[in-house]
Amino acid sequence: MLRCDELxxxxxxxxxxxxxxxxxxxxAAADWLAEKMRETGMTVREDSVGNVIGRYEGQTEQARAVILGSHFDTVPDAGKYxxxxxxxxxxxxxxTLAATGRRLPFAVExxxxxxxxxxxxxxxxLTSSAVVDGIINFPLRHVDQDGKSVADALEDYGLSVENISTAKRHSDEFLAYIELHIEQGPVLEENDLAICPVTSIAGQTRLSITIDGKAGHAGTVPMPLRRDALTGAAEMIIEVERxxxxxxxxxxxxxxxxxxxGALNVIPGEVEFGIDIRSGDDxxxxxxxxxxxxxxxTKAKERGLEITTEVKQTTPAVACDPELLKIIDAACADVTGRSLQLYSGAGHDAAIMASLCPAGLIFVRCKDGISHHPAESISxxxxxxxFRAMMRTLERLAESWAPV
Ligand SMILES: [Zn+2]
Structure with missing residues (x-):
């Protein structure tokens, strides 16, 4: 908790x-994290896209690793966690492992x-994708608000665009990826539970809908003759909720x-609205x-409106690895004495890493479900x-997975 404050x-x-x-x-934060990693005895390096990576060897040198990870960038006006x-x-x-000199059958990164x-x-x-894909999907030409490109920002940071592909890792290097993250929603709190495993990370469809009707005078066009784009859209929006x-x-x-x-005394002639739909099940x-x-x-036809629909983005759901889920579930139950599984409506690095190795995610309760806000709070x-659930997960992995 103090370290989250300090960051x-x-x-x-x-x-x-x-x-x-x-x-x-x-x-500065990367250097600080690298220092904290070094203090534990990990070997620390920074990869070609700025990820900070610590490695704690297992019982044998160069064993496959379990990755524990999450991100250290924030949104604007963010919370601490x-x-x-x-x-x-x-x-x-x-x-905790290093303090007692304990080595596991696998390395921990x-x-x-x-x-x-x-x-x-x-x-x-961006940077978990680089670990999975290398440079393939790295958007070097994207620019920030000041017009600076990713490529230029990398060079300013002391990294080299030519080296990006070296961030890529291979699946045979890893046994699993496990991420701990605040829930960013109210369900754990509602269930009076501190932590739980996550089954899948939601897939998402973003739609843009444009409704064309006929603008007209709010006083002179009789109601039966109207083609009001907004009242049509209102019925559609209510249907999304239903x-x-x-x-x-x-x-x-x-x-x-x-x-x-968009005037008080004009019948709305055109309405465009955006829909975000998510589910753990595609x-x-x-x-x-x-x-x-x-x-x-159907609704547009009934009301004499024209409709244009556009799918802006589709991302499939990503299931957490079922075997790893069982282990995490048991580890959480070891700590809380209860079992509850949630799916994540928000995206996480775990969804990206799942294409590299079995991935799992543990949620932690946050106050009132608030996140991406300075009021973000945990106890x-x-x-x-x-922390104990993460340790139990490592211990259970060590018991169930033979040395590799
Ligand atoms: Zn996050």
């Missing part, structure tokens, strides 16, 4: 916690990911609505999207339980 000093502004990729405050808690806890686990939020260059998961409320595997949000011409999400689009078309007891 907040590496911030762009003194009064709002913000640390984005390849900035001076990012540099998003990402950072996972990194600090991972270091703490190794410190701690990954502190340099960019997950995508705050500076708008694309998230469909997602009817199935607890779904969440759906309409977060943007643009009305034109088939459930897909079928919800299809049923919504069918409803929208000391919960942090302790989370």
């Amino acid at each position: 907040t000093k590496f911030s762009r502004e003194p009064n709002a916690y913000c640390r984005t990729y390849l900035t001076p405050e990012h540099r 998003d990402g950072n808690l996972g990194v600090i806890t991972a270091i703490e686990c190794v410190a 701690v990954y502190a990911f340099a960019d997950e939020e995508g705050t500076r260059f708008t694309t998230g998961f 469909v997602c409320r009817a199935d607890d595997r779904l969440v759906g949000t309409v977060g943007t609505v643009n009305v034109s011409p 088939a459930v999400r897909q079928s919800a999207v299809e049923s919504l689009l069918a409803f929208f078309r 000391l007891d919960d942090a302790d339980m989370a």
Whole structure:
């Protein structure tokens, strides 16, 4: 908890916690984390995209590793625990092993990911993607608000674009990736539980819907003759809520609505709204999207409106590894005496790392489910339980997985 407090000093502004990729405050935090890793006896290096990596050898040199990791970049005006808690806890686990000279049948690597939020260059998961893919998907030409490209920012930071592909790791180097992260939602709190394993990380569809009607005078066009784009859109938005409320595997949000011409005394002629639909189950999400689009078309026809639909983005759900999930579930139950499994509506590095090796995720309760906000808060007891669940996970892995 103290270390999460201490990390907040590496911030762009003194009064709002913000640390984005390849900035001076990012540099300072990376050096600080490297120092904390070194103090435990880990071998520490920084890879070609700025990830800080510590390695604690197992019973035999160069054994395959279990990765414990999370990210240390933040959103603007962030809380203290998003990402950072996972990194600090991972270091703490190794410190605990090292304090008694204990070696496991596998090595432990701690990954502190340099960019997950995508705050500076708008694309998230940059540096875990580089660990999986190398340079293939690295958006070198993306620019920040000041027009600086990822490529230039890397060079300023002291990294070389030519070396990016060396961040890539191979699946045969690893047994598993385990991430600890705050829940960023209210379900654990509602269940009066400190920690739990995560089954999958939600897939997502982003849609943009444009409704064309006919603008007109708010006083002179009789109601039956109107083609009001906004009242049509309103029915569609309510349908998004209805469909997602009817199935607890779904969440759906309409977060943007643009009305034109947008005057109090003019019938809305055109409305564009954006939908974000998520589920841990791709088939459930897909079928919800299809049923919504069918409803929208019928409704538009009924009201004499034109409709254009566009799928802006689709990301599939990522299931946590079932064997690893069992182990994490048992480890959490060792600590709490209870078992509850959640799916994650938010994206995490674990979803990226799952294509490299079996990945697992542990959630920690946060107060009122608040995250991406300075009010983000966890209790000391919960942090302790989370740490113990991570240690139990390592111990259970050591028992169940033979030396490799
Ligand atoms: Zn996070």
